[in-house]
Amino acid sequence: MKxxxxxxxxxxxxxxxxxxxxxxxxxxxxxxxxxxxxxxxNQLPFMASSxxxxxxxxKARMIEIIEKYQKKISGKLEYKLRKGKVxxxxxxxxxxxxxxxxxxxxxxxxxxxxxxxxxxxxxLVTHAPxxxxxxxxxxxxKFSLKKIIMPxxxxxxxxxxxxxxxxxxxxxxxxxxxxSLLTEKLRTLRMRTEANTHEALKYLEKYNVKSQLTVYETxxxxxxxxxxxxxxxxxxxxxxxxxxxxESQALLGPNARIVIKESSVPVLSSHSNTKI
Numbered sequence: 001m002k003x004x005x006x007x008x009x010x011x012x013x014x015x016x017x018x019x020x021x022x023x024x025x026x027x028x029x030x031x032x033x034x035x036x037x038x039x040x041x042n043q044l045p046f047m048a049s050s051x052x053x054x055x056x057x058x059k060a061r062m063i064e065i066i067e068k069y070q071k072k073i074s075g076k077l078e079y080k081l082r083k084g085k086v087x088x089x090x091x092x093x094x095x096x097x098x099x100x101x102x103x104x105x106x107x108x109x110x111x112x113x114x115x116x117x118x119x120x121x122x123x124l125v126t127h128a129p130x131x132x133x134x135x136x137x138x139x140x141x142k143f144s145l146k147k148i149i150m151p152x153x154x155x156x157x158x159x160x161x162x163x164x165x166x167x168x169x170x171x172x173x174x175x176x177x178x179x180s181l182l183t184e185k186l187r188t189l190r191m192r193t194e195a196n197t198h199e200a201l202k203y204l205e206k207y208n209v210k211s212q213l214t215v216y217e218t219x220x221x222x223x224x225x226x227x228x229x230x231x232x233x234x235x236x237x238x239x240x241x242x243x244x245x246x247e248s249q250a251l252l253g254p255n256a257r258i259v260i261k262e263s264s265v266p267v268l269s270s271h272s273n274t275k276i
Contacts, residue, residue, distance in 0.1 A: 001028040001167060005102045007090045007124070008034050010061055017105035017135040020266065022069050024103065024133075027144075028171050031075040034062060035093050038083045055081060087123040095129050101164075102132045106260065122257060125241060131164045131270045133236075134260050145172040145235040151179040151225050152200050154192040157240055157272035162203050164270055165238040169209045174235070176204055179228055180215045222258045229265055238268040 006021045008014045018034070025032045036058045062079035070077045082089040094102055106121045125132045150165050152158050169176050180197040182190055197213070204211040218224040229237055242253030260267050 001030050001100045001171065003097045003099045003101075004028075004030045004032050005090065005094050005097065005099045006032060006034050007086065007102070007104045008036055008062075008065075010036075010058070011105070013105035013137040016137055017103055018065070018069075020133075020135050021103040022072050024101075025073045025075060029074050030100075032069075032073060032077045033093070033097055033099075034065065034077075034079040035090055036062065036079070036081050037086045037089045038081070039086050040083075086120050087127055090124055091127050091129060099130050101130055102128050104132060104134055106134045106136050122260070125256070125260065125269045128271075131161075131268055133266050133268050135266045136263065138264055145174045147177060147232055147234045148174050148236045148238055149177045149179055149225065149229055149232070149234045150200065150238045151181055151221070152193065152197045153181045153183060153221065154189045154196065155240070155242070157242075158196050159199055159203075160272055161238050161240055161268075161270040162200060164268065166204065166207050166209055168236065168238075168268070169204075170207065175210045175212060177228075177232060177234065178204070178211055178213045179225065180213065181221050181224065182215065182217045183219065183221055222255050222262070225259060226262055226264075229263065234265055236266050236268055237263055238270070241269050241271055 004021060004025055006018055008018060021032060024030070038055060038058070040054075058081060062081075066077055066079060080093060082093065090102065090104075093099075102124065104121065104124060121134060125134065145168065148165060148169055150161065165176060168174065178197060178200050180193060182193055184190060197215075201211060201213065214228070216224050216228070225237065225239075228234075237259065239256055239259055241256045256269060260269065
């Protein structure tokens, strides 16, 4: 995990996620790039000076953050200032840096801009070229991950999150709780879930990752997953984004959206094109 991107708008939620990112980068020995985006596009001429003032203030605050956290990580800590749509600029930077991970707060809002309230957070998860960890302001900032939940179902892409989940488990010496979710009565679909679960356990064993299996019959996978996370005091949930195709672009699936919105612990989201 060489490069991590952290979008920041200097709100309490964004700074909260930054602390989490510093903890991850410290343990993984990663480089950390912070990015602030000025999304005040199509401005009138008389507004230009205000935009310049914001940029200078953002630069000054970035320098303060670098000075505060540089000694806490062994990798490089830098910042970038961008202009445009927030999620577009963050994703473009992630591609440029060949980022392995983006860590972002799901709640923001400051004198700069309400970046992470509503659809922007979901757009980032949807369009990012790499896995994304979303951190809610209520999430405990933990620098030591001990329990990671990885739900498994009958979908063809459910195992695509194995690679990044195993990487986190090995970095933090964490235990992976495989949550096998039986949601259908059809024997064929149940057998597919069982086969996927078997493959997941084999993969974890191959990389010497400690695991625990729990099987649930459920008609509400999001409620089951979130309740299970609370009951075992999980530190991270690893899910697929289950993207759907809309009229013009991919959309974040409903179950992933609910988990990201409601989870009290950080959520690691991966796309179906993620390599195991």
